Amino acid sequence: MANQSVATEKKSHLQHHFVDEDQQFESSKMGMWIFLVTEVLMFGGLFVAYIIYRAWHPDLFYEAAQELDVALGATNTVVLIASSLTIALAIRAVQLDKIKAAINYMAATILLAGTFMVIKYFEYMDKFGKGIYPGESYTYDGLEHEMAANFFSIYYMMTGLHGIHVIIGMVLIGWMIIKAKKGLVHSGYYTPVENTGLFWHLVDIIWIFLFPLLYLID
């Protein structure tokens, strides 16, 4: 329609069924928030399972949590909080048209996310080495409690699902870097970067709940 008349070198991203950019931006953002609600609720199911089993077997959770490495968990917490900062800085940079800085911040976020995954990998490998596998394959005999395998099932389900989200987040941020390099996001249109940032904050905040619930049982 009036796309040609817009005297700017930036490509318009307005889709045909929206009246203007504001409507499109607000719609996308609202959609993203609703999606995050569904994510929270999906993890909510696991949190409920956690609460119920902890209420039934408080001693199990106390004993089994001693097997987890608090230092590594704490490091990962710091790493993820730092990554939330870098993605927020990336969004700000895109809004200010500092595309190069934005790309660097996003790359830093991916790097931090990668660090998280590597630490998580060593944690998992350490557990597997002891025979602490999820579910029926559990063979570790260092814990007295007969329900020990159940705690680690919940541990693996929660951190595993979270890990999958970290990987999805890394892919999304990588995609945003490509978009930024192609000049597809700028101060006039930063919706996808903002929404990716929202997703990343969710990944971060879930870990902030997981860390004390799993590692810091006292």
Add this chain to the structure above:
Amino acid sequence: MADSSQKTLRIREFPIDENPGHTYLNHEKGILSWLFTVDHKRIGLLYLGSVILFFFVGGMLALLLRTELLTPAQSIVDADTYNQIFTLHGAIMIFLFIIPSIPAALGNFFLPMMIGAKDVAFPRLNLASWWIYIFGALFALYSIITGAVDTGWTFYTPYSTQTGTSVVSMTLAVFILGFSSILTGLNFIVTLHKLRSPGLSWSKMPLFLWSLYATAVIQILATPILAITVLLLAMERILGIGIFDPSLGGDPVLFQHFFWFYSHPAVYIMIVPAFGIISELISTYSRKTIFGYWAIALSSLAIAFIGFLVWGHHMFVSGQSELSSVVFSFLTFFVGVPTGIKIFNWVATMYKGSIDLKTPMLYALAFLFLFTIGGLTGIMIGALSINVHLHDTYYIVAHFHYVMMGGTVIAMLGGLHHWWPKMTGKMYNEFWGRITCGVIFLSFNMTFLPQFIMGSQGMPRRYFNYVDQFQGLHQFSTIGSYLLGVGFVMMAVYLLWSLFKGPKAPSNPWKARSLEWMTSSPPTHHNFEYTPVILHGPYDHHKPMKEFRMGVAEESESPDVIEIDKDPA
């Protein structure tokens, strides 16, 4: 495109093109233009075709079940196959037919039109949700081929962790289908919030949209719980994580809590859109403003809310505590209140109305009758003492078929006839429409009324064999189900005839007042040639049709002027 120019607002008779050369149906051609369309109307039809296909498959399975039940002993299939058939009948009807049925098919088509939008907020996501649905259906098909599930559609543990059938692929299918349902709900909520035309306030929204809104809220809030439940069930089978499996220290009742926390609200995902259709039908064919607009609109939200607090009534005999049973029973009675509000408002709308017994109205009346039976029997089995007697009997089967089929399917058929001229641009045969409605109504009651009697006498559900005393009622029910099948075949015949040979439909054959009738039949690619500005309510039947005007917003030459073109007379 910082489009800061003001829009001129004109009020005028809206000239509707009665013979549009260019419609959404011929906008693009070829099978790929359908499979990869982002037009909400075409996606609505894709969904409509898919759900009809699965309704056919699920219906065929139902006829097999009924045929097997002709005799007390084995008739045509063996017991294990019987278990697989009733599981597939349930799973297909629930996950592949009834959950997407009204929202994703009719809702997709009419939601943007009713608010004067060109499309839903996220058209590509809309297409993705259909593809995800098809992908989920393929997963379900795969599980049927590799070992059809025999657990019942509820997948109760511990049996679902032990059976040799393909539970993992079936639960993954459910996981995927849930994702599709979430995306549709998300799309609808954002569309209703952000894409309403100028003048279309919340109080001018058709009640069908209020019901879709309430449905979408449930889809958003409940479906993720199903996702994590079936994921945990799949992990239980793959890894033996011991959360639901009692032999590994897990708790099977926890599975039931998780499952019904989704699946009870899901019952309202199925029925609330039907309420919306009934509101449209009753007002339109009574030629009367809907009685109690806000009461009906808000009762949908009330049902959505209370629906989250009643899941325990599925578990009265599963070993939950007495206190929770009492609380859940009490809350269950509460759902009856907003539902009753709706029924009374519909009846009040008809009072002194000028009732036109067209086919859609016949379906609406059938709905009132059947759903009231379904709803009131629901109150009965919500009572603890009666539930202990009726639990897991045919009484339950009859109850939920009266609600789901007598409610949702009948309402969907009413909506399908009501909107058929708009969707296809063709009129169906009114005579055969009415006859078929009568056949379906009678045969439905033939099929399911006897099941109430059998259930109250102690016939358990899901049983392959039964004691001889029930044979007469079972055979009566089976004959009813065959007639029901005949009814649907009749409908398929006259609707297909209408599609190819039917007379051309006018833009507003029912003199309805809502926005989707203010454009051509079938609609053009963008629904409206202008951005409509809404001046009237969706049920303004007190205004004569010729006074019914719509504003249009046009690009203005002079940005500051808003001219209102008053009544030309």
